[in-house]
Amino acid sequence: MSRHVVAAVGEIAPGDRKLVTVRGRPIAIFNLGGEYFGLLNRCPHQGGPMCEGKTTGLVQASEPGKYLYSKADEVIRCPWHNWEFDIRTGQSYCEPDRNSVRAYPVEVTAGAALVEGPYVAETISVNVAERYLVVDV
Amino acid sequence: MTPLLAPGAIDCDIHPAVPNLAALLPYMDQPWREQVVVRGIDDLATIAYPANSPLTCRADWRPADKSVPASSLAQVRRDALDPFGTSIAIANCLYGVQALFSEDMAAAYATAVNRWMAAEWLDKEPRLRASIIVAAQGPELAVDEIERWAHDKRFVQVLLLVSGATPLGKRALWPIYRAAEKYGLAIGIHAGSAYHNPPTSVGWPTYYTEDYVSQAQAFQSQLTSMICEGVFNKFPNLKVVLLESGFTWLPAHLWRLTKFWRGLRMEIPWVDRAPADIVRSNVRLSLQPVDGPPDRDSLLRIFDHMQSDELILFSTDYPHWQFDGTAAIPDGLPADLVRKMTHDNPRATYARLLETVA
Amino acid sequence: MNVQARQTPTTAAASKLAIADGDIHPTRKLASEFDPWLEKRWRDDIATFGTRQRQQWQNAPAYPKAQPNASRRDAYPPEGGRQGSSLPFMQQQHLDPNNVALGILNPLGTGQGLQNIDMSIALCHATNEWQQEYWTKPDRRLRASVVVPYEDPIASAKEIRRYADNADFVQVFMLSRTSEPMGSRKYWPIYEAAAEVGMPVGVHAFGYGGNPMTPGGYPSYYTEEMVGHSQAQQSGLASLVVEGVFARFPSLKMIMIEAGFAWAPSLTWRLDNAWRRLKQETPHLTRLPSEYIRDQVWWTTQPMEEPEPRAHLRDAINWIGWDRLIFATDYPHWDYDDPATSLPLKISEAERQAFFIGNARNVYRGV
Numbered sequence: 001m002s003r004h005v006v007a008a009v010g011e012i013a014p015g016d017r018k019l020v021t022v023r024g025r026p027i028a029i030f031n032l033g034g035e036y037f038g039l040l041n042r043c044p045h046q047g048g049p050m051c052e053g054k055t056t057g058l059v060q061a062s063e064p065g066k067y068l069y070s071k072a073d074e075v076i077r078c079p080w081h082n083w084e085f086d087i088r089t090g091q092s093y094c095e096p097d098r099n100s101v102r103a104y105p106v107e108v109t110a111g112a113a114l115v116e117g118p119y120v121a122e123t124i125s126v127n128v129a130e131r132y133l134v135v136d137v
Numbered sequence: 138m139t140p141l142l143a144p145g146a147i148d149c150d151i152h153p154a155v156p157n158l159a160a161l162l163p164y165m166d167q168p169w170r171e172q173v174v175v176r177g178i179d180d181l182a183t184i185a186y187p188a189n190s191p192l193t194c195r196a197d198w199r200p201a202d203k204s205v206p207a208s209s210l211a212q213v214r215r216d217a218l219d220p221f222g223t224s225i226a227i228a229n230c231l232y233g234v235q236a237l238f239s240e241d242m243a244a245a246y247a248t249a250v251n252r253w254m255a256a257e258w259l260d261k262e263p264r265l266r267a268s269i270i271v272a273a274q275g276p277e278l279a280v281d282e283i284e285r286w287a288h289d290k291r292f293v294q295v296l297l298l299v300s301g302a303t304p305l306g307k308r309a310l311w312p313i314y315r316a317a318e319k320y321g322l323a324i325g326i327h328a329g330s331a332y333h334n335p336p337t338s339v340g341w342p343t344y345y346t347e348d349y350v351s352q353a354q355a356f357q358s359q360l361t362s363m364i365c366e367g368v369f370n371k372f373p374n375l376k377v378v379l380l381e382s383g384f385t386w387l388p389a390h391l392w393r394l395t396k397f398w399r400g401l402r403m404e405i406p407w408v409d410r411a412p413a414d415i416v417r418s419n420v421r422l423s424l425q426p427v428d429g430p431p432d433r434d435s436l437l438r439i440f441d442h443m444q445s446d447e448l449i450l451f452s453t454d455y456p457h458w459q460f461d462g463t464a465a466i467p468d469g470l471p472a473d474l475v476r477k478m479t480h481d482n483p484r485a486t487y488a489r490l491l492e493t494v495a
Numbered sequence: 496m497n498v499q500a501r502q503t504p505t506t507a508a509a510s511k512l513a514i515a516d517g518d519i520h521p522t523r524k525l526a527s528e529f530d531p532w533l534e535k536r537w538r539d540d541i542a543t544f545g546t547r548q549r550q551q552w553q554n555a556p557a558y559p560k561a562q563p564n565a566s567r568r569d570a571y572p573p574e575g576g577r578q579g580s581s582l583p584f585m586q587q588q589h590l591d592p593n594n595v596a597l598g599i600l601n602p603l604g605t606g607q608g609l610q611n612i613d614m615s616i617a618l619c620h621a622t623n624e625w626q627q628e629y630w631t632k633p634d635r636r637l638r639a640s641v642v643v644p645y646e647d648p649i650a651s652a653k654e655i656r657r658y659a660d661n662a663d664f665v666q667v668f669m670l671s672r673t674s675e676p677m678g679s680r681k682y683w684p685i686y687e688a689a690a691e692v693g694m695p696v697g698v699h700a701f702g703y704g705g706n707p708m709t710p711g712g713y714p715s716y717y718t719e720e721m722v723g724h725s726q727a728q729q730s731g732l733a734s735l736v737v738e739g740v741f742a743r744f745p746s747l748k749m750i751m752i753e754a755g756f757a758w759a760p761s762l763t764w765r766l767d768n769a770w771r772r773l774k775q776e777t778p779h780l781t782r783l784p785s786e787y788i789r790d791q792v793w794w795t796t797q798p799m800e801e802p803e804p805r806a807h808l809r810d811a812i813n814w815i816g817w818d819r820l821i822f823a824t825d826y827p828h829w830d831y832d833d834p835a836t837s838l839p840l841k842i843s844e845a846e847r848q849a850f851f852i853g854n855a856r857n858v859y860r861g862v
Contacts, residue, residue: 064367079568
């Protein structure tokens, strides 16, 4: 496990996402209202590219015909088969015990701290005055 | 070798028949009795089972006097109950009540059939139980009919046909399911159609063979409907039994339904379990017709695909011709599976079989 | 979204097994692409009255799909337009990285099954010319289907014979939701012509024949419609067998497209069992239903059933025959099956070869 600087804060707007590659792994970084989450860009079903999916809320039901809506924009749907995953955890809403997409924690870290290491910043040039997104891989 | 059935098998699908409309008249309320006569109404014999079709009655079960097969208690005892050592058989009367267009007339016929069943069969043969015939085209009247018989523990199920005017999961039919759940009655869904829609989803076929084969597709559609509409979420204790449905289609059908559910869950968010789980808790299927592969190993693979030995309920489908002699159980099934089908599964499905009949 | 989200295809296609794809859906970028082959009368009528199908909406499917155009969200061409409307992007996203050596075009939403049959005839012909001009001429990996106005079988047979000597056309294309069951004698001229020119008839799920989606009426949900296509396909195949299409046209090959395949063994067993009892009414059948099916029917694989454990799928394929399945992706539609991941079974090299390309080479005309 090592820590990788993948983007500057501000590079991904709230509600947006960015595809990064860390140690050969494609990872989708999502900004949920200032919180950042990373998911492997590969649906556990057939490998659809999660980063190109649509974010939605979660529709559940207390009983048939009684719809409950929550988690607005916190669910990512695979662009192929519509499987739904919680962006915060990678967990599937169908058979959550069985299916999940690999989640990677994303941390916001000050540039000054990054300069001290041990961080890998392969493609990002770090400025001590800025803050950055760091992924554990 | 046909496995010998352990004594006391429960046959979940036999078809005692109304011999003719005259036999029902004494059980019909006056306005309807008079209509039958004045209008010259014929027997409600639908095209689902053409009278002389080989499948409608096995040759050695056809009465020599050309009367309607399975229409006398003596025949049923001799051909359906005694040879299989049956302890209990569930009578599902197939009379075309469900195909009438008038809700009131259909309900009147349903009442008459149930009264006739109670008086002519259940009162006379303690091994018999029966399904309450209802006309789903009028759900409120169907509930009245269920309540008319709910106190009588010899009625263990409410009978619907697989193809009616609307898909069986639709909320318009839910009062029927609510009543069934409340009174501890299973919902039996039998092959056959009201013929208010074409018998296949691609129109009216040319041959009876296609009509009969397509019943399996109808069952697939209606199982889909009941799961997707959330019938089992709304009525979690409801047991649904598919009768004369075939069952070898079930695994592949659930594979497909589950695949689409995983992608389309948001459309039916109350379906919060995999369809196969719902089937395992709430749905059962009768044995005959087996519609099995020609070899024993493949049939065992199908049971393996079902991932449960609790789904199938023994049935002969008497007098329909599904097997010869007493070979109602396919060769080569393990003895414990046979025991479950003939004894344990029916008892676990029909709550009322565990109750004492007064 | 203005941040990079798309992965660049990286796989070296040459390192992968060449495959055939039995179900690719090209679509028009602009409706006017058909215009060169449509008479003014039809261009005017389509503009004024639309292409009315046997369902309720002017511009939409009967049941709303789960995502736009029922297509992959990652399949919008970068230059704009609908998914499946750009050959360069189809090459870049699908044909090249998946090493598709043979792709069968199955255009949907063209003009099959319309209420106005003359309009249907005109649109189907335009579709066929368009396939050649826009797709098969520029990319020789692609082959076209003769899209026929199947509710007018005489016109359909004429359309089939028109392409009898055109090597770009390798199958006849029908939709499964016909107005009468497929085996009905009404449709026999189609099968006669197809057998004559040596093309298999592909029957693709969907269409609007005017019959409810179930024999118990119209269901509520798109989920039910999607699952229900398998039932429609089963009834259609039963009809083809029982009404004697295979018996009458013994060289005819039929391909069941996009309705799954794991249902086939049970249907076949049921047909055999019912026919043994009821064969008095079908003296035109001289063999068991299963024998006609074994000799004359193929299936495309998508959407492949996904049992758990997945090994159960091997049983289904064994029962059908490894020589009878044609791999298909359904690109660019949403229920796309990925060639690399959709069949997670340990299979032999011979099985892989047959499943992914060999069977297709055996069934499509001249490929």
